[in-house]
Amino acid sequence: xxxxxxxxxxxxxxxxxxxxxxxxPAAPSTSAPAVTSPSEASSASGRGVPVELTVxxxxxxxxxxxAAKAAFExxxxxxxxxxxxxxxxxxxxxxxxxxxxxxxxxxxTTNPKKLVDRGFASGDAVxxxxxxxxxxxxxxxxAKISTPADLARSGVKVIAAGDEVPITKYAKQLVANLAKVSxxxxxxxxxxxxxxxxxxxxxxxxxxxxxxxxxxxxIVYATDAKAxxxxxxxxxxxxxxxxxxxxxxxxxxxxxxxxxxxFLDWLTGPDGQAILKQSGFLPPPE
Numbered sequence: 001x002x003x004x005x006x007x008x009x010x011x012x013x014x015x016x017x018x019x020x021x022x023x024x025p026a027a028p029s030t031s032a033p034a035v036t037s038p039s040e041a042s043s044a045s046g047r048g049v050p051v052e053l054t055v056x057x058x059x060x061x062x063x064x065x066x067a068a069k070a071a072f073e074x075x076x077x078x079x080x081x082x083x084x085x086x087x088x089x090x091x092x093x094x095x096x097x098x099x100x101x102x103x104x105x106x107x108x109t110t111n112p113k114k115l116v117d118r119g120f121a122s123g124d125a126v127x128x129x130x131x132x133x134x135x136x137x138x139x140x141x142x143a144k145i146s147t148p149a150d151l152a153r154s155g156v157k158v159i160a161a162g163d164e165v166p167i168t169k170y171a172k173q174l175v176a177n178l179a180k181v182s183x184x185x186x187x188x189x190x191x192x193x194x195x196x197x198x199x200x201x202x203x204x205x206x207x208x209x210x211x212x213x214x215x216x217x218x219i220v221y222a223t224d225a226k227a228x229x230x231x232x233x234x235x236x237x238x239x240x241x242x243x244x245x246x247x248x249x250x251x252x253x254x255x256x257x258x259x260x261x262x263f264l265d266w267l268t269g270p271d272g273q274a275i276l277k278q279s280g281f282l283p284p285p286e
Contacts (some may be wrong), residue, residue, distance in 0.1 A: 019234075050078055051080065056103070057083060057105040057222070058105060059203050067278070072272075101253075104249050110169075124248040128248055130282035134233045135219050153195075159218040167230065177239075207224045
């Protein structure tokens with residue numbers, strides 16, 4: 001009888017040992033599965049695991065990217081976009097320093113090309129939108145600025161952006177073009193530079209400061225001027241305006257490069273272009 005009890009006990013211990021060391025399922029993983037395409041993302045969404053793509057965008061894209069996010073997520077329920085905006089130069093530097101991002105959308109072609117040339121991009125830069133410049137003044141226009149020539153008038157406070165911000169490079173080109181217009185002062189460019197009262201982090205900050213009346217004028221993108229209720233615009237002489245080209249890249253360090261590429265393709269496709277057009281952006285140059 002004791003031998004039978006001992007045998008039964010040993011058998012129970014053996015079964016228990018198997019269940020602990022080999023029979024029990026592994027603890028569930030807390031990390032989301034890697035998803036690299038919209039189809040895989042859709043499958044992941046069915047398991048309740050949406051894939052997040054971090055999109056770094058130029059400050060001038062802030063509003064339109066909110067609309068693009070809603071439309072893209074509706075069309076691709078397995079994907080979620082996390083939007084972060086700032087000046088293109090600042091975002092490009094963050095990516096080089098290792099900040100996690102999947103897609104970079106710039107207000108120029110220079111900053112995306114830097115990432116391509118330095119090995120931080122997957123594939124080439126893709127041009128996805130165009131724009132033009134606008135000269136803005138606060139509602140009420142207390143400085144009585146009537147034409148762009150007044151930007152060189154003594155005492156006018158011009159709000160600009162930092163030297164590396166794309167809007168500054170475009171603005172310098174516009175100023176150079178205006179300096180060649182008949183009737184403009186010969187020292188227009190130098191006088192404009194003397195009137196720059198502050199340099200902001202990005203173009204949105206320029207619009208905000210002029211809109212608050214903390215400056216008399218500023219040069220921004222036409223879409224930013226259109227979106228603000230606090231500013232008016234001045235007519236720019238024909239032939240002086242500057243074409244703006246936006247370009248984007250997929251970040252090489254992205255864990256979901258196929259899904260990131262799918263978003264960039266969507267942005268350059270009919271649905272993305274329609275949303276950009278509604279916000280006043282132009283098609284990318286051919």
